[in-house]
Amino acid sequence: MAVAAPAAGHGHHVHPKRAAMNRVGLWLFFFSESIVFALLAMTRFYLKGIEIDKVDQALGLGITIILLASSVSAFTAETAIEHDRRTLASWGLFITIALGVLFAFGVAFEWYTAEFTKDSAFGTAFFTMTGMHAFHVISGVFMLGLVWAQLLRGRYSSKDHWPFSGIVMYWHFVDIVWVFFYPALYLVSTPK
């Protein structure tokens, strides 16, 4: 939503600092979102300390690697469009979307096979945190899809790629959230 936010008010002139305003606006949106994630993480520590129930460590590590890799492909795509290399940008977006979908399936699988239940404190925290994060991943995939569809139809160039950059920034943000959530849910102690 915030990604597509900008564009000048009445269209007949563009504010000279428009690019900076867009970026700062998006950063403020991330700042605000990170408080949502931080509150959820605090909830987890408030209810359960650093205790961990039986989580699937191999799966957790796997989806983490997938998500980190998707940030690399997203970065590649953005750098490519900045140099007008459209084919590379398109492949970068495609790989990012594919890895994002893979990550979401990984979370779904973890939910399906989890040995703890939702009506325990750890389960409550785990499902809420991973669910909220997965919601952001899925909405990111959706927005990446919109950008990809327009890229394929010839939009965006080195001079005009704000929505492209905006969604890639969003993707990095979602990735960084997971960098905090992964240890909070999988690594802070050894499961009993």
Place this chain on the structure above:
Amino acid sequence: MYAATSVAGGLGTGLISFYIGIAITAALRAAFGYNAWDTDLNVTIGFVFGLIGWIMGIGAWGSWGREWFGMKTYARKAPGWQRYFTFCTDHKVIGIQYLVTFMIIFFMAGLLAMGIRTQLAQSDSTFLSNGQYNAVMSMHGIMMVAVAVAAVIGGFGNYAVPIMIGADDMAFPRLNALSFWLVPVTAVTLLTTPFLGGLDHGWTAYPPLSVFTNSSQTLFDLAIITFGLSSILSGLNFIVTIIYMRAPGMTWGKLPIFVWAMFTTAWLALLYTQGFAVALFMIVLSRVAGLSFFDAAKGGDPILYQHVFWFYSHPAVYIMVLPGLGVFLEVITHFSRKPLFAYKYAVGGFMGILGLSGVVWAHHMFTSGMPNYLHGPILVTTEMISIPTGLVFLSALGTIWMGKLWLRAPMLFALAVLVNFACGGVTGIFLADVPTDIHLHDTYFVVAHFHYTIVGGEIFALFAGIYFWFPKMTGRMYNERLAQIHFWWMFIAFNVTFFTMHWPGIEGMNRRISTYPHSLQAVNLFISISAFSLGASFIPFIWNMLYSWARGPVAGPNPWRARTLEWQVSSPPPLENFPTPPVVRDHPYDYGVPGSVHGLFPNAGAPAPAPAGGGGGGQ
């Protein structure tokens, strides 16, 4: 008719999407072998669909959504008053949309207060059943909280801030329109809660009650999360606007004080609103997905809710009061015809409040069973907030001191803020101190205290702002005699009502309960009668506004001979505000300083029609 098609389009797509969401949920539930109807879950999914449908239908699709799919955007170009019913991105239209919407909500919530006082006029009254009383009390609370959070920010913030800093609009005009059009959803959703059983937990929605009660709770959660989204987005918009859209020469040290207040408030909204949203989100998850955040038997903890909730809801007090204090200082300096005293200290006061407000939330929880070691530190931080607040007061007092006070309605309301907010501050000390709070917690003393701070502080400032900017917004002058009647009536009735209310509080009369001991009968009857009088005091106001908007005398660009930029353009200002871009030279409040000019219009050839300053008072 643009207005009708716009609103009908929004309502149509909204309702259709709502039912589609419900149908999809029911179908999926049936497909997976569950009972197709689960009120909480189906309504939640339906709400999300309906919200998107409404926003797109009211105009976001045409002027925004189409862009995401690579199509050309368009905007409804409605003429005249019909703009107010479209997805209009003009900040002045949005400001008035906010102001009128919240005045309507204010009066509806005020009528509910009359219902509360009718019930409490007698100790054994049967005017309302217990359930009805809970619903009326809760609705009064949450609607007034919404008014307090958004009326000044959304109304004056949107209307005045861009003009005061010399900008043509907000930084993200479409985001601004989106922020406003989320509000009717919140209002309508709250108003439908009685159909699902009615709220019964006050505006705070503490679990476990809010998890186990009827499904109106889910509507409440969704409405407030939506409202929170609106607050956060408009906070973001104000921050970027104030950083990037200031006119040449409008340095941080020359920013009008109301803009400073809005800047700090915007940060508060951006940083803390998530607390309320996340707290209510956890309740939704507990209700629709059976998660156990607050169920002690399953490892949860109800106190968790209070921490997260008050993490927002104490700073919310400042989200309400800071813009009010901004209007207050703004009016004080214009009507004292003197430079604003200790401008930098007032700004520092706003900053100090911004900094401290995040570390005091647990003063609402002294009796809730949180760890004892938190009591001392929270007591100290809470009392420390009086230091930055004191700086703001100092600024006001120093400005009034030896000034030539021009006692028109805006100034009277601003002076009343000084009196009322001081009373609210003094009674706050007893609630911040743990030993006295343990006695006073959850009594009418608390009710009196927060009505003194929020109504006495912010709502009086809201009326100061309405009278102050009315000529700018409408181009017409209000009737001064009616305004003065409104002021004295409201000021006296307010103080009689709420000052008296401390007494039953000290006697231990519990808030939020529909009955009370018979011994408190007389004082409650007295409070009820003065509350009815307070309610009636708005009749001259409403008449004055409606009549003057239509028939009032033409006000001219600068009836107050004020120096800030919004008074240097016509009333109401043209689209995009400034025919020629302004340049700022001197401080906005240099009344009586020879040769000082705040706003210049170099391309227009002549300096702004700024007042000479000095003793411009007298009527």
